[in-house]
Amino acid sequence: MSAYRTSAALAASLAFAAPALAQTGTQGTASGGGDVNASTCGSGSTTGTSITVQGCADANAANGGTVDTSNTARANERMGMQRSTARAVDADERARARTQTQVRQGGVVRSRTMTMYHKRGEKPVHEVITNTSPKPSTKPH
């Protein structure tokens, strides 16, 4: 069956009038409507004085297989980074998703999600989503 679907939803990219805030994120799901699916999300923000990053990963195999997820997030005074991966594999299907987000203090926030679903005998389906926030304004409104 060639019915597959790789869906991806984009988190909102927000730029508030004041105070200066840059924030964005991406998320995606690799699924073919079969037994396995994998999804990841990630987002980051900076206010000019602080940095926050976060991510999530989820993997499911309904009819036997292997699932694994991994998340790391780091932030210091200058930059923040997060990486989320999810993978679900069974005998004839595999789904994979990865999200990475980078934040620079007082700079832009970049987030990127890649998904892949492959069913044996069919072409793999790839999807990439990239989201970049506007650079936060330093001028008072």
Place this chain on the structure above:
Amino acid sequence: MILRTALTGTILALALSGAADGRGAKECAVTRILADGRVVRSVAPAGAAESVSVRSGNGAASASAHSRSRGSASASSSSSASSGGGRHASHATSSYTDEEGRRVTVTRDDNGCAIEIDERDS
């Protein structure tokens, strides 16, 4: 430190420690004592695993979470870190459901550890 469990059967005791290694990383360590006296260093059955770790200090924070399972299973994890204004915070959660339907969730943040084990759906 929080411990919530719905475990039954062979588990006589479940101890949880939020230890910090020499480099400042705080992890959740779970010890399970079986009915026959054996000590198991994880609640995960064969083929499954989870780990969470957070680290903070010197104006930086980091968090990591991993989960893995085999069979008809699911796994999920999340982590977050923030830094700024001389403060920092980190949080990590990892969970999985094994093929017997048991759900294990381990959470770690700067304040402590929590584990939740639920096999009521099995």
